[in-house]
Amino acid sequence: MDVRVEIQTNGVAVIALDGRLDLLSAVTVKERLGKEVLAGNMRLVVDLGAVTFIDSSGLGALIGGLKAARQAGGDLRIARATNQALVVLKLTSLDRVLRPFASVEEAVAGY
């Protein structure tokens, strides 16, 4: 899985993932999210637009990132979730804490 991080002018870190967010990549993604929080970028937006599939391990990585960000006084938002990601979020009720934003711009705006 490719992970690209871009810090916006308002300090929000946009993390764009590309590929499958599953058992193979979850640890890497969780570590990367934690690293951003440790570096002081506690307001995160995870761009899921190019994520072809998410499983429960991938979901765990996003929850891990969310908790790390919230503990530091920030937050984690997700943007551009695909239909499969929306299915996974809805079936686990995690869409209540990981509210999906339609675009990265909407997620970054008013952060």
Add this chain to the structure above:
Amino acid sequence: MAATRGALVQVEVTVAARADRLEALHAALDRFWSRVDETLPEPPDNDWRLHFATAMAEIGANIVRHAHPEGTLPGIMQLRLRAFRNRIEARFADGGVAFRGMPEATPAPPTVSTDDDALVLAEGGYGLRLVLAAVDKLDYERTPAGRNHWRLTKRF
């Protein structure tokens, strides 16, 4: 046709039970859907398929994580996908460690209702609940020969 016992479409794949081979399960499912589209008069829609794919991948990952954890001998898993007139089934077989955590015996993850709950959220434990929510039936059996058999069933 006797070998498929009434199945209209059947696709099988055998892969190493490793996280970096899970993609082979997705590839097999893609081949299966192509055959389903050619064969079934009313193939399931995309949302239905996403639910099935989510459950199938979850069981595959579960076999890698729990039946073949690090430090155990490398193993393989077999996946057989079959379409019938009224349902689709995925059967997995592997020779790894027995699974001892059917969801009935697993505590439910905390209920998520407010933002404050996020700090106590579990980072794991969603897998089998996700499967049960996505398909109609999940069966697991440890055979006397020491093999794990999983079967997912989703009706049309």
